[in-house]
Amino acid sequence: MHQRLLLIGGGHAQLSVLRALARARPPGLETILVTPSVWQIYSGMLPGWMAGHYAAEQCRIDLRPWCEKAQVHLVEDAVCALDAHQRCATTEGGRRLEYDLTSIDVGGVPKTTPLAAAGDRLLPIKPLERFVAAWPHVLERARSTPGFRLAVVGAGAAGVELALAAAHAFRIQGARAEVWLVAGSSGILPGHAPGVRQRAARQLQRAGVTVQLQRAAGHPQGVQLASGEIVQAHVVLAAPGTGAPSWLLASGLLLDTEGFILVDAYHRSVSHPDVFAAGDVCSREDAPLARSGVHAVRAGPVLARNLMAVLSGRPLTTYTPRRRSLYLLACGDRYAIVSWGRVSLEGRWAWRWKDWIDRRFIERFTGNGKSA
Numbered sequence: 001m002h003q004r005l006l007l008i009g010g011g012h013a014q015l016s017v018l019r020a021l022a023r024a025r026p027p028g029l030e031t032i033l034v035t036p037s038v039w040q041i042y043s044g045m046l047p048g049w050m051a052g053h054y055a056a057e058q059c060r061i062d063l064r065p066w067c068e069k070a071q072v073h074l075v076e077d078a079v080c081a082l083d084a085h086q087r088c089a090t091t092e093g094g095r096r097l098e099y100d101l102t103s104i105d106v107g108g109v110p111k112t113t114p115l116a117a118a119g120d121r122l123l124p125i126k127p128l129e130r131f132v133a134a135w136p137h138v139l140e141r142a143r144s145t146p147g148f149r150l151a152v153v154g155a156g157a158a159g160v161e162l163a164l165a166a167a168h169a170f171r172i173q174g175a176r177a178e179v180w181l182v183a184g185s186s187g188i189l190p191g192h193a194p195g196v197r198q199r200a201a202r203q204l205q206r207a208g209v210t211v212q213l214q215r216a217a218g219h220p221q222g223v224q225l226a227s228g229e230i231v232q233a234h235v236v237l238a239a240p241g242t243g244a245p246s247w248l249l250a251s252g253l254l255l256d257t258e259g260f261i262l263v264d265a266y267h268r269s270v271s272h273p274d275v276f277a278a279g280d281v282c283s284r285e286d287a288p289l290a291r292s293g294v295h296a297v298r299a300g301p302v303l304a305r306n307l308m309a310v311l312s313g314r315p316l317t318t319y320t321p322r323r324r325s326l327y328l329l330a331c332g333d334r335y336a337i338v339s340w341g342r343v344s345l346e347g348r349w350a351w352r353w354k355d356w357i358d359r360r361f362i363e364r365f366t367g368n369g370k371s372a
């Protein structure tokens, strides 16, 4: 029987779907992957790239060989609307893509609305391709502009790593530039153990990063703190919380209160059984899941198995997250902090461990899909 599988977004979980299709394709299946870039950039290595430890090619996965091997038609475009009742997605380029089964892994969008007044100075961390293209220019400006200041807004794991990576990059490039980290009133690394937060605070201090524990709004000169103080910044690097893509609102899918796709333990939409979702774009109805790459990666094989199961009428499998997730936070200079539940550790060995894990992840998906 002819069936149409539409993969929306080439995110971390979707990589497992491509790999499963490359291994074994159900007969009569027509598959399309729609994603804005042929490259999937691995966010875990992005701070290391900024700090000069990796070349850009080492931190990204080329989706083309996988699509070729899996006989998936790759469409370089972005979905801007979904009609879950009609089973049809529309792209920015005006394509109408109908499906029998769809898998959504488009990640989230940074909540930059409160920072909009920063105008041209605003540099959101996502889309990652845009950030990667812009960062070398930021470095160049930092080198050539006396008194250059970068304000990083958002002090979750991404914001802390970005601030430390930027400070390291400026230092090794000889840029006499300042880095500020605007953390908001809940402080740095909310949700991590006190020991992790203390270690990160020490690393930020050692790197000369100025930390502000106040909410910030965008301002034409940089950012304005809750106290009214204006922090002049040439570039405002936005890594605030993750929001849901706005096009989901009119999709007809049941969403959570923040607009993320509500899924069950099989990562299947609770309202539309022909829609699956994984990664930052979804919320589990049965258990809160942190929006982190760890879950996007781990849910991937379950997502792949379940899509194949639906296509062949087999039973579905649940994704059971581990009770604690391991986070290895890069501190700029080949040094990392370990955060695992209440456990916190740090050292150069932790960086080597992170480097090994990250390279291994990339290697699984590089080399023309040979590892399939």
Ligand SMILES: Cc1cc2nc3c(=O)[nH]c(=O)nc-3n(C[C@H](O)[C@H](O)[C@H](O)COP(=O)(O)OP(=O)(O)OC[C@H]3O[C@@H](n4cnc5c(N)ncnc54)[C@H](O)[C@@H]3O)c2cc1C
Binding pocket: 008, 009, 010, 011, 012, 013, 014, 034, 035, 036, 037, 039, 040, 041, 043, 044, 046, 047, 077, 078, 079, 080, 105, 106, 107, 108, 125, 127, 157, 158, 161, 162, 239, 245, 278, 279, 280, 281, 291, 292, 293, 294, 295, 296, 327, 328
């Ligand atoms: C600097 C940084 C460091 C981080 N470090 C870590 C870490 O060490 N550990 C960790 O667990 N988490 C980390 N994170 C968080 C992690 O990046 C995310 O949780 C993870 O990327 C989510 O994966 P995903 O598959 O949901 O989405 P993504 O990885 O964002 O992939 C989504 C894909 O969908 C595509 N897409 C987007 N919109 C559309 C559309 N409309 N139509 C079609 N395709 C679309 C995108 O181009 C992209 O290819 C970090 C984040 C940042 C920014």
